Amino acid sequence: MTTGNDKQRAMRLDEALMRPSPASPSERGDFIREIVSADVREGRHATVVTRFPPEPNGYLHIGHAKSICLNFGIANEFGGRCHLRFDDTNPTKEEQEYLDAIEADVRWLGFDWGEHLYHASDYFDQLYAWAIHLVRERKAYVDDLSADEIREHRGTLTEPGRNSPWRDRPVDESLDLFERMRSGEFPNGARVLRARIDMASPNMNLRDPVLYRIVHAAHPRTGDAWCIYPTYDFAHGQSDAIEGVTHSICTLEFEDHRPLYDWLIDHLPVPSRPRQIEFARLNLTHTVLSKRVLKRLVEDGHVRGWDDPRMPTISGLRRRGFPAEGIRDFAALIGVAKSDSTIEVGLLEHAVRGVLNRQAPRRFAVLDPLKVVIENYPEGQVEEMDIVNNPEDPSAGTRKVRFTRELWIERDDFMEEPPPKYFRLAPGREVRLRSAYFVTCTDVVKDDAGRVVELRCTFDPATRGGDAPDGRRPKATLHWLSSDGPVPAKVRLYDHLFSSPDPGADGRDLFADLNPDSETVLAGCLLEPSLAAVRPGETIQFERLGYFTPDPDSTSDHAVFNRTLTLKDTWAKVQAQGRGAPPAGSSPSRVEATGAAG
Ligand code: ATP
Ligand code: MG
Numbered sequence: 079m080t081t082g083n084d085k086q087r088a089m090r091l092d093e094a095l096m097r098p099s100p101a102s103p104s105e106r107g108d109f110i111r112e113i114v115s116a117d118v119r120e121g122r123h124a125t126v127v128t129r130f131p132p133e134p135n136g137y138l139h140i141g142h143a144k145s146i147c148l149n150f151g152i153a154n155e156f157g158g159r160c161h162l163r164f165d166d167t168n169p170t171k172e173e174q175e176y177l178d179a180i181e182a183d184v185r186w187l188g189f190d191w192g193e194h195l196y197h198a199s200d201y202f203d204q205l206y207a208w209a210i211h212l213v214r215e216r217k218a219y220v221d222d223l224s225a226d227e228i229r230e231h232r233g234t235l236t237e238p239g240r241n242s243p244w245r246d247r248p249v250d251e252s253l254d255l256f257e258r259m260r261s262g263e264f265p266n267g268a269r270v271l272r273a274r275i276d277m278a279s280p281n282m283n284l285r286d287p288v289l290y291r292i293v294h295a296a297h298p299r300t301g302d303a304w305c306i307y308p309t310y311d312f313a314h315g316q317s318d319a320i321e322g323v324t325h326s327i328c329t330l331e332f333e334d335h336r337p338l339y340d341w342l343i344d345h346l347p348v349p350s351r352p353r354q355i356e357f358a359r360l361n362l363t364h365t366v367l368s369k370r371v372l373k374r375l376v377e378d379g380h381v382r383g384w385d386d387p388r389m390p391t392i393s394g395l396r397r398r399g400f401p402a403e404g405i406r407d408f409a410a411l412i413g414v415a416k417s418d419s420t421i422e423v424g425l426l427e428h429a430v431r432g433v434l435n436r437q438a439p440r441r442f443a444v445l446d447p448l449k450v451v452i453e454n455y456p457e458g459q460v461e462e463m464d465i466v467n468n469p470e471d472p473s474a475g476t477r478k479v480r481f482t483r484e485l486w487i488e489r490d491d492f493m494e495e496p497p498p499k500y501f502r503l504a505p506g507r508e509v510r511l512r513s514a515y516f517v518t519c520t521d522v523v524k525d526d527a528g529r530v531v532e533l534r535c536t537f538d539p540a541t542r543g544g545d546a547p548d549g550r551r552p553k554a555t556l557h558w559l560s561s562d563g564p565v566p567a568k569v570r571l572y573d574h575l576f577s578s579p580d581p582g583a584d585g586r587d588l589f590a591d592l593n594p595d596s597e598t599v600l601a602g603c604l605l606e607p608s609l610a611a612v613r614p615g616e617t618i619q620f621e622r623l624g625y626f627t628p629d630p631d632s633t634s635d636h637a638v639f640n641r642t643l644t645l646k647d648t649w650a651k652v653q654a655q656g657r658g659a660p661p662a663g664s665s666p667s668r669v670e671a672t673g674a675a676g
Pocket of ligand 2: 133
């Protein structure tokens with residue numbers, strides 16, 4: 079039987095096949111969707127319920143985005159629901175700021191948990207009652223060993239562990255001690271509650287894992303109500319069961335925890351039976367995806383904050399100008415696999431360029447201005463040129479841009495002594511000013527230091543709009559700005575935060591691999607006047623230069639733009655070389671735009 083969902087998926091698969099994807103087509107209709115599909119087909123669940131369970135101890139990163147797209151994506155495709163559940167069992171590391179940022183980021187990515195916002199801390203009473211249940215069933219005990227002693231008793235992968243001397247203490251004694259742990263009688267680390275499973279198990283996670291520890295710390299939500307907190311292992315599966323989660327999808331490092339997950343579900347009177355499925359986490363070249371490291375980058379001042387445009391956080395990518403759709407497309411492109419791999423960061427950029435190429439309005443900006451005076455253009459005359467807003471989207475229409483006798487062009491669009499293959503402006507040479515006129519350089523003005531400060535040119539009035547009646551075609555088309563009212567701006571250029579594709583590999587210090595040139599700030603840039611009205615969150619193509627977005631640091635009299643990405647798509651190139659196919663997304667307009675730069 080084919081359901082509507084299957085059809086939708088088949089269509090998406092077709093789309094995916096049309097794109098240059100490193101994921102094989104079978105990965106797109108991935109193994110997790112196959113499991114869910116079979117469960118639905120065989121009537122195991124009325125409704126598919128997934129969850130995204132972040133710990134609020136930092137901001138979300140692009141790896142989390144993969145998990146978000148997977149969990150919410152599956153819920154949407156199967157007509158189910160996805161919960162946002164904060165795994166807030168570690169009060170010393172968790173903060174309200176992180177809770178708020180995580181909600182904002184998931185929403186911005188385009189997903190909605192409806193009324194299903196939960197916290198593991200919502201279940202602290204229930205979890206405590208279940209812990210007592212395990213003690214009564216002789217499946218858990220209070221252990222007086224210290225953390226070091228517990229570690230030492232645990233054994234190794236090749237040696238079995240040893241029982242704690244407290245393992246067989248009477249049930250009533252454990253109950254009494256657990257109660258007193260809860261009431262605050264003992265200091266941190268004095269005792270723990272452990273499951274009583276098997277100290278000789280080949281799976282270390284089953285060697286009497288800790289279920290509760292004493293932590294005298296206020297919790298962002300429950301305040302001082304508790305001084306014992308459940309471990310991840312004890313909270314997670316039970317929270318899933320309480321919420322009726324059907325498929326608890328997590329990353330591979332939890333594969334070895336699955337037997338414990340199942341053991342707890344088997345031994346507790348939980349209301350439902352969730353199933354844990356693991357997939358490979360996202361790793362990206364030139365990037366570190368670990369909240370611990372990202373937090374250090376922030377705290378040690380290597381970046382300006384969690385949302386620094388160089389950070390792989392969702393808030394950083396947003397500030398950088400990446401559209402949510404580009405991130406979702408990336409998640410779809412990479413698919414879901416069962417074994418770990420590292421994805422080229424160029425593929426993320428490729429997905430983002432695909433969206434921006436379709437959607438971003440084109441504008442003129444000159445990052446390093448060089449003055450041009452058109453000698454035969456009447457002084458005081460102003461013409462309004464009609465310029466196409468987006469060649470990929472006719473509905474975006476055209477806009478008027480002023481053309482005057484004095485203009486700005488990009489300094490590197492001129493060379494006094496051009497080498498072969500440099501087709502842009504040079505003395506005696508004619509080029510096209512995009513959608514305006516052909517101009518020819520007649521003279522060069524220099525300052526005392528010999529630096530070019532101005533070009534004198536003439537224009538051909540017959541070429542208005544950018545075409546010559548005699549059909550002649552200059553080899554280069556340049557962008558330009560009238561000297562009449564451009565907006566001054568600072569522009570921040572970004573490169574990878576880490577210069578090594580594999581930061582910290584071969585025992586190197588991770589922070590030694592930071593790219594010292596990850597940010598370059600250009601002052602004295604000039605923008606088309608309409609760009610003053612653009613707000614953070616909108617990404618624009620500066621013609622021939624790349625994609626840019628205003629930074630929240632912008633003020634009404636001081637514009638600051640971030641470069642989202644350059645136009646050059648190295649991933650598309652790699653694909654084209656590897657497969658002999660034209661790079662997707664390299665529309666004729668873009669080829670012309672970059673090609674013209676010679
Ligand atoms: P980090 O390792 O960056 O500190 P974490 O795993 O501790 O992250 P959590 O808040 O526990 O972060 O993660 C929430 C969910 O996101 C988990 O289900 C986790 O498996 C998933 N997740 C975390 N990192 C990645 C990643 N790189 N790729 C895919 N999913 C991830
Ligand atoms: Mg985690």
